[in-house]
Amino acid sequence: MQFQGVLTKMKTEFTEPIEYYLVFENDFINMNQLLDKKISISFVKYECLNCHLDKQIYRQGFCKSCFYEIPQAADWIMRPELSKAHLNEEDRDLAYEKSVQIQPHIVYLALSSDVKVGVTRKAQVPTRWIDQGATQAIEVVEVPNRYLAGITEVALKEHLTDKTNWRKMLTNIIADNNLIEEKDRLDDFLPEEVKPYYLENNKKVYDLNYPVLQYPEKVKSLNLEKTPEFTGILKGIKGQYLIFEDNTVFNVRGSEGYVVSIQLA
Known part of the structure; x- marks a missing residue:
């Protein structure tokens, strides 16, 4: 076939x-x-x-x-902290940028090799974690736009990696950190404007198993x-x-x- x-x-x-x-x-x-x-x-x-x-x-x-022309490949895709649609400022196509940037976003921790911090649209949970090969994930904050998620990621990656070691992920060499404990220690590192969105009581850890x-x-x-x-x-x-x-x-x-x-x- x-x-x-x-x-x-x-x-x-x-x-x-x-x-x-x-x-x-x-x-x-x-x-x-x-x-x-x-x-x-x-x-x-x-x-x-x-x-x-x-x-x-x-x-x-x-x-x-x-x-280098279309909005789907602009810099804010990979660097959410560059998002400006919430300010009504256009990068390449304001209508598209508003449709993607001004919606609920999750900042999360995932175990894909080591503990990493990442950003995804809420609508992409748990797809984003699956695409990264994460074995576990937990939501840390839920914010109303991509910019706030981006500045949170920037702040937290001073204390955690924001990259997946794909070789470790594929050979199944995974850290055994407790994601609830990791999440609980991050409260103090959040930007002030994001602290109201911290999911303090969230203890739900997603487990992902692969074929x-x-x-x-x-x-x-x-x-x-x-x-x-x-x-x-x-x-x-x-x-x-x-x-x-x-x-x-x-x-x-x-x-x-x-x-x-x-x-x-």
């Missing part, structure tokens, strides 16, 4: 374990059903997720010209530009990575905008 389409990040369902779907324009693949099966992935061409032209992907699934039959001992990353054809036996899915029997890992989200052909044995 063969599928072809442009890669976008896998859709997920928060089930036990998490369910993964690779979605193409006219079809989809339930990836959990492919565990222990042989899969062949072939690079066909590029397709920018914005202009849909066959132009080399620059970042985040976009070609270089789109990346992994075998973790790699040492990961080697598949780059479709360097290796346009790859065949392997799927042994697991974690974060946005496919894990194969030979320790190869493939970052689906990192390959957005690549048109691929997928052959199932």
Whole structure:
């Protein structure tokens, strides 16, 4: 059986374990059903997720010209503290920026390798944690806009990392910190304007379990530009990575905008 389409990040369902779907324009693949099966992935061409032209992907699934023009790739996406829509100030497209920035946001702690602090829209809970491969997560503050979440993250990352060590995450080397205790010690480090939004009584820790039959001992990353054809036996899915029997890992989200052909044995 063969599928072809442009890669976008896998859709997920928060089930036990998490369910993964690779979605193409006219079809989809339930990836959990492919565990222990042989899969062949072939690079066909590029397709920018914005202009849909066959132009080399620059970042985040976009070609270089789109990346520097469209609001979906502006700096405030990666650096929420740069958000200005709440001030009625435009960066690239004020209507879009308001629609994304002026809505409830969560600042959270997650265990994906070490304890990390992060920001997500409330509507993206728990999808954001799944995409990072977190095994646990807890909400620290809930604020009404992206800017407040951003300045909170900036303050807290002086005391915690804001990065996921993807190699540790994929080899399942996870810190065993108590997230409730970690959250409780952060109150004093919050910016003054954010302290009213601190979720003081929140003790809910989300547990996330992934469909992994075998973790790699040492990961080697598949780059479709360097290796346009790859065949392997799927042994697991974690974060946005496919894990194969030979320790190869493939970052689906990192390959957005690549048109691929997928052959199932």
